[in-house]
Amino acid sequence: MSLLDFFTDPVLRGPTWGTLFMCIASSLMGGVLFLKRRCLLGESLSHAAYPGIVAGVSLFALLFPEHDESAFFGMLAGAFATSFLGFKAIEWMEKKEKVRSDAALCFVLALFFGIGTVAASAMQSSLPSWRTKIHALMFGQAATMSDFHIALYAMLTSAVALFLFFGFRHLQAVLFDSDYAKTAGLPVRWIDWAIFWLFLFALILGIRSVGIVLMSGMAIAPAIAARQFTDRLQSFFCLSALFGALSGLAGNIISVMGTIALSKSGERLTLPTGPSIILIGAAIALLSLLFAPKRGWAFRICRIAAFRFRCLQENVLKAMWKKESYLFNEFQEIHRVVPLMLHAILWRLKQGGWIVKAKEQYILTADGRRKAASIVRLHRLWELYLASELGVSHEKIHLNAEEMEHILTPDIEERLTRLLANPKVDPHSQPIPERSFL
Amino acid sequence: MNPYWDCGFCEFFRIFFSRAFDFLTGVPIEAASDEIQFGTLAAVALSCGLLGPFLVLKRMTMFANSLSHTILLGIVLAFLFASSLWGGEMFSPSTLMLGSLAAAFLTAAFTEGLVKFFRLQEDASIGLVFSALFALGILLVTLYTRDVHLSVEAIMGNADALQPGDFKFASLLAALNLSVLIVFYRQLKISAFDRQYASALGVPASFFHFLLLFLSSAVSVGAFRAVGVLLVLVFLTGPYLTARLFSSRLSRLLWISPALGIFASGIGVALSRHALSAFGLPLSTGGVVVCAIGLIYGIGIFLKLIRRGKLQPCPKENASPS
Numbered sequence: 001m002s003l004l005d006f007f008t009d010p011v012l013r014g015p016t017w018g019t020l021f022m023c024i025a026s027s028l029m030g031g032v033l034f035l036k037r038r039c040l041l042g043e044s045l046s047h048a049a050y051p052g053i054v055a056g057v058s059l060f061a062l063l064f065p066e067h068d069e070s071a072f073f074g075m076l077a078g079a080f081a082t083s084f085l086g087f088k089a090i091e092w093m094e095k096k097e098k099v100r101s102d103a104a105l106c107f108v109l110a111l112f113f114g115i116g117t118v119a120a121s122a123m124q125s126s127l128p129s130w131r132t133k134i135h136a137l138m139f140g141q142a143a144t145m146s147d148f149h150i151a152l153y154a155m156l157t158s159a160v161a162l163f164l165f166f167g168f169r170h171l172q173a174v175l176f177d178s179d180y181a182k183t184a185g186l187p188v189r190w191i192d193w194a195i196f197w198l199f200l201f202a203l204i205l206g207i208r209s210v211g212i213v214l215m216s217g218m219a220i221a222p223a224i225a226a227r228q229f230t231d232r233l234q235s236f237f238c239l240s241a242l243f244g245a246l247s248g249l250a251g252n253i254i255s256v257m258g259t260i261a262l263s264k265s266g267e268r269l270t271l272p273t274g275p276s277i278i279l280i281g282a283a284i285a286l287l288s289l290l291f292a293p294k295r296g297w298a299f300r301i302c303r304i305a306a307f308r309f310r311c312l313q314e315n316v317l318k319a320m321w322k323k324e325s326y327l328f329n330e331f332q333e334i335h336r337v338v339p340l341m342l343h344a345i346l347w348r349l350k351q352g353g354w355i356v357k358a359k360e361q362y363i364l365t366a367d368g369r370r371k372a373a374s375i376v377r378l379h380r381l382w383e384l385y386l387a388s389e390l391g392v393s394h395e396k397i398h399l400n401a402e403e404m405e406h407i408l409t410p411d412i413e414e415r416l417t418r419l420l421a422n423p424k425v426d427p428h429s430q431p432i433p434e435r436s437f438l
Numbered sequence: 439m440n441p442y443w444d445c446g447f448c449e450f451f452r453i454f455f456s457r458a459f460d461f462l463t464g465v466p467i468e469a470a471s472d473e474i475q476f477g478t479l480a481a482v483a484l485s486c487g488l489l490g491p492f493l494v495l496k497r498m499t500m501f502a503n504s505l506s507h508t509i510l511l512g513i514v515l516a517f518l519f520a521s522s523l524w525g526g527e528m529f530s531p532s533t534l535m536l537g538s539l540a541a542a543f544l545t546a547a548f549t550e551g552l553v554k555f556f557r558l559q560e561d562a563s564i565g566l567v568f569s570a571l572f573a574l575g576i577l578l579v580t581l582y583t584r585d586v587h588l589s590v591e592a593i594m595g596n597a598d599a600l601q602p603g604d605f606k607f608a609s610l611l612a613a614l615n616l617s618v619l620i621v622f623y624r625q626l627k628i629s630a631f632d633r634q635y636a637s638a639l640g641v642p643a644s645f646f647h648f649l650l651l652f653l654s655s656a657v658s659v660g661a662f663r664a665v666g667v668l669l670v671l672v673f674l675t676g677p678y679l680t681a682r683l684f685s686s687r688l689s690r691l692l693w694i695s696p697a698l699g700i701f702a703s704g705i706g707v708a709l710s711r712h713a714l715s716a717f718g719l720p721l722s723t724g725g726v727v728v729c730a731i732g733l734i735y736g737i738g739i740f741l742k743l744i745r746r747g748k749l750q751p752c753p754k755e756n757a758s759p760s
Contacts, residue, residue: 039561040500047668097683097739103675106499107735110671114728117669121722139576213507213668217569224562271580275573282570289556297556 006253014150015142015256019209019248019273021153023218025160025202026210027244030219031226031237032195035175039223040102041090043216044109046203048086050116050212052078054134058123061130071130079204086112087196140211140274142252143259149208156205160198164237167191172233209248211274221281222247228292243284251277311406312337312345314375317354317364318405321372325361373433379405380426380433381416387427388420394427440470445715450708474605475664475723476707481608482661483699483727485615486673489654491691494678495630498650500561502674504545504568505651506658506667511575512541513659514582531607534659542655544571546648604663611660615653619692622646627688665724673699676731680738702730 006016033039056078060071086108093104124131164171173181174191181188203215210218226239251273258271290297312335319334320326331342346362349355354368364372382401386392392400408416417435426432445453454473461467469477493499516537520530545567552563619626629636629643636643654674661670681694706727713719713726 034559034562037559037561039559039565040503043503043565097679099679100494100497100499102497102500103494103679106503106671107675107679109503110668111676111728111732114669114672114725114732117666117722117725118729121725122719124720125718214569214573216565217573220562220565220569224558224566269580272576275576278569278573279577282566282573285566286570289552289558295557 003253006249006256012256014145014147015209015252015273016249017150018145018153019142019252019277020245021150021157022202022206022209023222023244023248023277024241025153025157026206026215026219027222027240028160028164028237029195029199029202030244031223031240032171032175033199033219034223034227035236039220040105040216041087042199042203042219044090044105045083045086045200046207046212046215047109048112049079049083049204049207050113051119052080052082052116053137053207053212054078054116054119054123055082057130057134058119058127061127076204079207080200082112083200083204087200137207138211138213139272140207140209140214140277141270142209142255142273143270145208153205156201160202163194163198167194168234171195175233209252209273210277211272214274214278217278218244218247218281221278221285224285225281225288228288228295243281247277247281247284250280254280307406309345309348312341313349314406316345316349317368317372318375318379320355320362320364321369321376325358325363327360328362331362374435375405377433377435378408378413380430381413381420381423382408383428384420384423384426384432385416397427440472445711447708447712450711451704454704454708469602469605471600472707472711474600474602476703478600478605478608478664479703479707479724479727480700481605481612482657482664482670483673483677483703484612484696485608485653485657485660486670487677487696487699488615488619488692489650489657490674490678490695491681491688492626492630492650493654493674495688496647496650498654499671499675500564501545501549501651502654502658503671504549504564504571505541505655506670507568507572508545508575509538509541509655509658509662509667510579511571512539512544512655513537513662514575514578515540518578518582531610534607534662535656538655538659539652541658542648542651545655546651600664608660608664611656615657618649618653622649626650665727669724669728672728672731676728676735677702680731680735683738683742698734699731702734703727706730 006012030039030042033041053075056074056076057071059078060074064071089108090104093099093108094101099107120131120134170181170186170191173184173186174188178188181191199219203219206215206218222240222243223236225243226236229239230236254276255271255273258276259269262269262271288296291299293299315335316331319331328342328346331346332339335342337345346355346357349368350357352367353365354371355362355364357363379401382404383397386397386400387394413435423432450472454476457467457473493502513534514537516533520533520536548567548571549560549563552558552567553560558566625636625641626646628639629641629646633643636646657674658667658670661667661673665673677695677698678691680698681691685691685694706729707723709730710721710723710726713721
């Protein structure tokens, strides 16, 4: 079984394409909710769909016992009805009863799910085969999707994509500045309405492959990953769709392969699709949180470490500017750092050509002297600025300048020099070194 | 055999109270399955009614939602750990407690870690963590126990399969919750309303925060078999929200919400028995209790509206200039 088979084989292609489209749709709409900071709404709405699914399926299965497809539509209609009801209930509790948002979400979620549980237990004796089918919806079962479902999901995904494409400017305005959007006369209510209904559509259709319980995760994880890589809305949506598609594909393949592997060992056990998709999505999100450039954790840690290292280097240079030569032990007494770290700093300074080691002594080179002088200059300029311009008392200026000397840029130095009329002496009556160009 | 066989709603309570009277006066009787159900549900309702107010006040209910999902992973991990070390059973109390501790710890660590170290917004962090951990839990359960129904049962609960052991565990938990609340009432109250003030008074607010997490995770475990991990959320929030309609004093809320929960459990068990005897419908008892709590909330709102006088026809209010 090759990878291509998943897309072309008449049995396998249904789940593959269906999951793919559904994941793209839900991750796009999930992205919108992520930016609105209402991620957990998806959790409540997908659970609130449960009683509707049960009721719709039972109704249609009793009315038209022969047509399986009609029960599918009954399921969709019921799911919409109760999800919408759940949303209205949440809104009402928040606005009229002043219930805290999280409590309202939680209460409605579980209450509707409870009603669904009762309804499902009621159909246990009358419609046992449908009950097992509904149970499969709990964690998603992509395996039984047909070409009909592919068409349905493709339509939904294109609807979502078209909405985002044509409504992009309006959406941008509503998401980032709804007051501006209102004053600019944009149809804010209509856009909010469209967002809600498309989100609901994506959520309910997605239940088929990911399952009621995990559906909200599907809407969240790709958006989290996408946000790590970009600040632009267009690329955010593109990346979110890409990550959604990736997790959908990989999750489906894992589920199919896993089921086959399990059946080889003689077990009749299906690996549910939902958890596999969610785990892949969450892994992508976690990796992006860790390693994305700029916003990723690893990158941030490295940047902080590099900055600390540079500060230490500059402090060592500054110390050497005040006294001609240093022994290694003397450094250790002044700068309380680990010997290994001190070695690294000194090695780096030697590499930069700022210091040389003669016997056991460390001495500044001409370049190093200039560099150290410029740091001392920044320190004293800043002290003078704080004391004379901002009126900070003399005891307090040193500590602040200790930090600022590493941060001030040549441009700010230039402005400070002009503002203070190229001063020669700092508030502690120490000379300020001349400006030198490295 | 079962004294409640084929009895209706009112008859259920008559038999129940007469049997309870017999039991209290020392007549030895064997607990019927309905009584075990009621006892377990009432114990769960008691624990939830005591914890719920604090969770809502601290805006932690969605966190309780994640806990109720991640508990599955916690139990699986504890089971793997216990079965390899001392051959523990999946549903023995020690495994369950270990699992709830693991779940509380994992969920709290991940959710808060993502917010603190990865600068993720809180709602997204909660959603990501619980869905990922829950997905992992389902996969592990499916692979290790080779039982597809266990994970469904974990969500839906199966009150009809309750055993005396479950009742013992649930009442133990209720006793734990009650004693913690009695001992630490002041500290919990202060840290729920004003964390800064609490730390200024020397109350270790983070400790009580985690204690609350652990207790709610333990309650989810206790409710695991009776009502399932999702429906327990109604036990946590519903009675409190209903009580909150009529009172805003914490001490009074802490009386009313457990009472409402226990009341709803009784109604629910009786209703479910009534449906079975009158219509031959085997309803999920946990679900019926949840519906009863929802109904009580609805009645509460209705009563409140009447009290406010909002239900009288008042045409002026709706007419607003547009």
